[in-house]
Amino acid sequence: MKNAVELQEVHKSFGTTKIIQGVSLDIRDGERHAIIGPNGAGKSTLFNLISGRYEVSAGRILLHGADITNLRPYAINRQGLSRSFQVTNIFHHMTVFENIRCGVLWSAGHRYSFWHRVGGLKDVQRRAEEVMERIGLARRRNVPAGTLTYAEQRALEIGVTIAGGASVILLDEPTSGMSRTETAHVVELVRSITQGKTLVMVEHDMGVVFGLADRISVLVYGEVLATGTPEEIRANPAVQEAYLGVLHKEAAHADGSHA
Amino acid sequence: MKYAPLNLGRWILWSATALLFLAAPQIFKGGFALTMLTQMGTLIIFALSYNMLLGQGGMLSFGHAVYSGLGAYVTVHVLNLIGKGTFYFPVPLLPLVGGVAGLIFGVLFGYVTTRRAGTTFALISLGVGEMVFACVLMFPGFFGGEAGVSTNRVVGKPFLGLTFGPAIQVYYLVALWCFLGMAAMFALTQTPLGRMANAVRDNPERAEFVGYNTQHVRFLQLVLSSFFAGVSGALSCINFEIVSAENVSAIRSGGVLLATFIGGVPFFFGPVLGAIVFIFFVVALSGFTKAWLLYLGVFFVLMVVYAPGGMASLILMQLPVLRAGRLRELAVPYALAALAALVALAGLIGLVEMVYRLSEQGASTVLTVLGMSFDAQSSPPWFVFAAVLAAGLALLRVTTRRVGERWGAIQADLLAKAAA
Amino acid sequence: MEFFLVQSLNGISYGLLLFMLSSGLTLVFSLMGVLNFAHASFYMLGAYLAFQVSSKIGFWPGLVIAPLLVGALGMLVERWGLRQVHRHGHVAELLFTFGLAYLLEEAVHLIWGRSAVEYRVPAELDGPLFQIMGSQYPIYRGFMMLVSVAMLVSIWLALTRTRVGLVIQAALTHPQTVEALGHNVPRVFMLVFGGGAALAGLAGVIGGNAFVTEPGMAAAVGPIIFVIVVVGGMGSLAGAFVASLLIGCMQTFAVSLDWSLGGISIAQAAPVLPYLLMVLLLIFRPKGLMGTREG
Numbered sequence: 001m002k003n004a005v006e007l008q009e010v011h012k013s014f015g016t017t018k019i020i021q022g023v024s025l026d027i028r029d030g031e032r033h034a035i036i037g038p039n040g041a042g043k044s045t046l047f048n049l050i051s052g053r054y055e056v057s058a059g060r061i062l063l064h065g066a067d068i069t070n071l072r073p074y075a076i077n078r079q080g081l082s083r084s085f086q087v088t089n090i091f092h093h094m095t096v097f098e099n100i101r102c103g104v105l106w107s108a109g110h111r112y113s114f115w116h117r118v119g120g121l122k123d124v125q126r127r128a129e130e131v132m133e134r135i136g137l138a139r140r141r142n143v144p145a146g147t148l149t150y151a152e153q154r155a156l157e158i159g160v161t162i163a164g165g166a167s168v169i170l171l172d173e174p175t176s177g178m179s180r181t182e183t184a185h186v187v188e189l190v191r192s193i194t195q196g197k198t199l200v201m202v203e204h205d206m207g208v209v210f211g212l213a214d215r216i217s218v219l220v221y222g223e224v225l226a227t228g229t230p231e232e233i234r235a236n237p238a239v240q241e242a243y244l245g246v247l248h249k250e251a252a253h254a255d256g257s258h259a
Numbered sequence: 260m261k262y263a264p265l266n267l268g269r270w271i272l273w274s275a276t277a278l279l280f281l282a283a284p285q286i287f288k289g290g291f292a293l294t295m296l297t298q299m300g301t302l303i304i305f306a307l308s309y310n311m312l313l314g315q316g317g318m319l320s321f322g323h324a325v326y327s328g329l330g331a332y333v334t335v336h337v338l339n340l341i342g343k344g345t346f347y348f349p350v351p352l353l354p355l356v357g358g359v360a361g362l363i364f365g366v367l368f369g370y371v372t373t374r375r376a377g378t379t380f381a382l383i384s385l386g387v388g389e390m391v392f393a394c395v396l397m398f399p400g401f402f403g404g405e406a407g408v409s410t411n412r413v414v415g416k417p418f419l420g421l422t423f424g425p426a427i428q429v430y431y432l433v434a435l436w437c438f439l440g441m442a443a444m445f446a447l448t449q450t451p452l453g454r455m456a457n458a459v460r461d462n463p464e465r466a467e468f469v470g471y472n473t474q475h476v477r478f479l480q481l482v483l484s485s486f487f488a489g490v491s492g493a494l495s496c497i498n499f500e501i502v503s504a505e506n507v508s509a510i511r512s513g514g515v516l517l518a519t520f521i522g523g524v525p526f527f528f529g530p531v532l533g534a535i536v537f538i539f540f541v542v543a544l545s546g547f548t549k550a551w552l553l554y555l556g557v558f559f560v561l562m563v564v565y566a567p568g569g570m571a572s573l574i575l576m577q578l579p580v581l582r583a584g585r586l587r588e589l590a591v592p593y594a595l596a597a598l599a600a601l602v603a604l605a606g607l608i609g610l611v612e613m614v615y616r617l618s619e620q621g622a623s624t625v626l627t628v629l630g631m632s633f634d635a636q637s638s639p640p641w642f643v644f645a646a647v648l649a650a651g652l653a654l655l656r657v658t659t660r661r662v663g664e665r666w667g668a669i670q671a672d673l674l675a676k677a678a679a
Numbered sequence: 680m681e682f683f684l685v686q687s688l689n690g691i692s693y694g695l696l697l698f699m700l701s702s703g704l705t706l707v708f709s710l711m712g713v714l715n716f717a718h719a720s721f722y723m724l725g726a727y728l729a730f731q732v733s734s735k736i737g738f739w740p741g742l743v744i745a746p747l748l749v750g751a752l753g754m755l756v757e758r759w760g761l762r763q764v765h766r767h768g769h770v771a772e773l774l775f776t777f778g779l780a781y782l783l784e785e786a787v788h789l790i791w792g793r794s795a796v797e798y799r800v801p802a803e804l805d806g807p808l809f810q811i812m813g814s815q816y817p818i819y820r821g822f823m824m825l826v827s828v829a830m831l832v833s834i835w836l837a838l839t840r841t842r843v844g845l846v847i848q849a850a851l852t853h854p855q856t857v858e859a860l861g862h863n864v865p866r867v868f869m870l871v872f873g874g875g876a877a878l879a880g881l882a883g884v885i886g887g888n889a890f891v892t893e894p895g896m897a898a899a900v901g902p903i904i905f906v907i908v909v910v911g912g913m914g915s916l917a918g919a920f921v922a923s924l925l926i927g928c929m930q931t932f933a934v935s936l937d938w939s940l941g942g943i944s945i946a947q948a949a950p951v952l953p954y955l956l957m958v959l960l961l962i963f964r965p966k967g968l969m970g971t972r973e974g
Contacts, residue, residue, distance in 0.1 A: 106470030390954035
């Protein structure tokens with residue numbers, strides 16, 4: 001079984017503050033992997049390191065076996081990794097359709113072309129329409145992204161992320177700030193768009209995590225405490241100690257009804 | 260940059276523009292009008308090329324005249340070579356020469372300037388502009404020193420019977436290139452590069468995460484923009500038959516910035532409107548008063564503070580209201596506000612003109628307007644104009660508040676109707 | 680040797696003047712995120728107002744009054760202009776200050792005319808300060824250095840030792856937190872902007888009579904200041920200091936040396952040198968000498 005993403009002894013410090021302290025992690029090809037942990041554990045920093053937003057202080061990151069350590073974000077994206085942002089990071093002045101189309105353009109091979117009329121690029125148009133349908137924003141096609149509702153913007157955020165057809169998708173707290181129904185909706189969306197792809201997800205909602213993830217990694221103070229299946233993690237005494245039963249409570253809430 | 264139902268509208272708009280270009284000299288007759296029209300045409304391309312950077316790419320440049328000016332310098336030398344008979348090249352195709360020259364310098368300087376973004380890019384563009392301007396006096400061989408390089412556009416074999424001597428022929432040459440340039444620059448906005456330039460403008464970080472090197476996007480946008488700037492420089496060379504340091508000066512760069520901004524940066528046609536108004540200001544107003552630059556500056560600053568989307572935004576804002584048939588409700592508030600503005604303006608103009616009378620050596624200190632004379636050396640006129648200005652500003656405050664209230668009410672209604 | 684010493688002193692005094700200007704610009708930029716294009720115009724106003732005051736009352740009153748007037752104008756500009764534009768973004772702010780620079784230059788044209796005015800060094804400061812191996816070093820240059828250093832030291836002290844200074848330092852990076860703690864951040868902004876303007880005005884008072892006082896002086900020194908800020912690294916005071924001295928000395932030496940290359944003398948090339956430096960730096964070290972912030 002090949003690894004989609006591999007972190008080898010990755011360290012990250014900001015000045016003298018150590019955020020990530022020797023993380024080694026294997027994300028298997030095709031799996032859905034969740035990264036959980038308390039606030040300030042370094043989950044978003046890890047995402048930023050993998051996707052090229054930050055440079056590592058030490059260590060290596062591999063994508064499908066190729067070294068992507070410290071490459072620029074666009075270079076990593078071109079190799080098949082795409083990420084979403086916890087704070088919605090879309091093109092506010094452009095319409096929903098145009099947003100998604102921006103995500104499609106590079107992967108469709110048109111690069112910096114200024115001699116093609118973008119309206120006439122059938123492959124680009126078709127792909128963008130497809131993605132728009134999947135995220136359920138087809139009826140909001142020509143609305144400027146800045147005027148969408150919060151949940152719609154989060155859906156668009158995911159849409160822009162998957163538009164390029166990347167094989168490894170990183171989602172940073174996709175359900176943050178959402179109600180129960182919105183969350184359920186997003187979970188279904190994530191499940192369908194990550195069929196046959198590798199998903200790495202940072203999440204706080206344990207219901208979502210236990211429902212979607214094949215494997216879970218627990219990150220505490222910049223170190224991986226444990227990696228395993230949801231059952232293994234639930235039963236892990238070190239994890240229990242770090243969270244002191246929080247996991248049990250959350251999982252119980254996920255099973256039962258909660259307003 | 261809207262789509263869908265405007266497609267027929269777009270054809271109509273472009274055809275109307277073409278017709279307007281063709282008919283303009285017939286509507287506005289006379290040599291003076293023709294001069295203005297030709298200058299407008301040249302500035303339109305220049306301003307549109309500038310907006311490729313600012314409006315499309317989010318790049319504020321204080322040194323765009325470098326590309327148009329260097330394009331002009333290359334063109335003037337080529338034209339002189341044609342005149343000497345060194346080779347043949349049709350005069351109407353000279354703007355291509357200017358364009359290519361602009362493009363080459365765009366590649367050269369753009370490589371350096373696009374390494375940074377935002378405010379730093381703005382300062383670097385200023386620095387490069389100053390550098391080129393300083394070089395003009397250093398290399399009199401190419402740049403002709405203080406006097407510049409002059410030329411004659413009536414050279415070589417006449418092209419299809421046209422010598423381009425008469426001003427009307429120059430106008431139509433400028434109009435043709437202006438129209439072609441407009442069409443080309445509009446088409447560019449509809450390309451992958453054009454769309455990604457918008458994306459980079461809105462959110463450069465996200466653009467990187469969807470696979471685009473934002474620096475490369477900005478570099479290419481600048482290179483293309485400098486091509487059209489060079490075209491405009493060549494047209495200026497043909498029109499004025501002289502190119503000097505002024506063509507690469509910070510003044511020129513500032514001028515195109517002003518023109519583009521007052522027209523409206525967020526809209527494709529904004530710079531067109533801005534170029535027309537700017538030339539009008541410069542050519543027509545400068546004949547009336549020495550303080551025209553001051554008035555232009557005041558106009559610009561007021562626009563930045565109260566209407567940063569330019570005149571185009573002010574006009575386009577009225578469209579939804581017009582379509583709902585409620586524009587007439589704003590007619591009276593608008594008229595009153597306009598009246599108050601005129602009063603304030605009268606006061607301002609009076610004060611400014613009187614200061615000019617005093618500070619200028621040897622000029623008469625009497626300001627004569629509409630048959631009335633005011634002696635700047637006596638105190639009463641100062642109090643009068645100051646009072647008029649103060650009254651105008653007070654009235655403006657009241658009337659604009661009225662406009663705001665009426666506008667708010669209409670907007671609320673329209674929103675409610677849209678939600679229903 | 681004596682030439683080198685004299686020119687070094689000249690270069691340092693010019694560099695200190697440039698630092699007075701670029702430090703004010705950097706402080707305002709660091710605090711408010713807006714680059715004040717009209718900063719050099721405040722310099723020009725300082726010189727002209729000092730000229731006006733010194734011809735009616737005297738130089739020494741002018742030294743105090745002119746910067747205060749310019750500072751007051753700066754505060755007005757911030758309160759009634761910049762604050763309104765702030766919500767439209769950084770580009771709008773920059774354009775506003777650009778338009779302001781335009782306006783101030785035209786206003787100066789309007790009031791004082793287009794040619795240079797006779798703003799002279801006062802008699803008590805005119806003359807030699809000391810002798811270096813046969814060359815005389817003017818008192819006024821020494822005075823300029825004194826004022827520059829005194830002003831910069833007092834600013835440093837004010838920022839680090841007073842309460843207001845600490846508030847400003849905090850507001851530099853965390854304006855919302857500072858406001859939540861009960862400080863009037865908008866008033867702080869107004870004070871800082873006014874302070875920056877006053878600093879530029881003071882530079883104008885002491886620089887305007889050493890060099891020339893004319894309407895083009897803002898456009899002449901403005902771009903140099905921006906180059907200094909870019910070369911030093913946007914937002915870095917230390918970088919601005921190094922760059923100011925570097926460029927001050929470079930300009931001074933270039934104008935007085937007798938070398939030439941390829942038919943162009945270095946004195947002729949002097950205006951281009953700061954920009955060449957900027958271009959080279961951008962190619963090899965885009966962050967600037969000590970850059971901390973992205974522009």
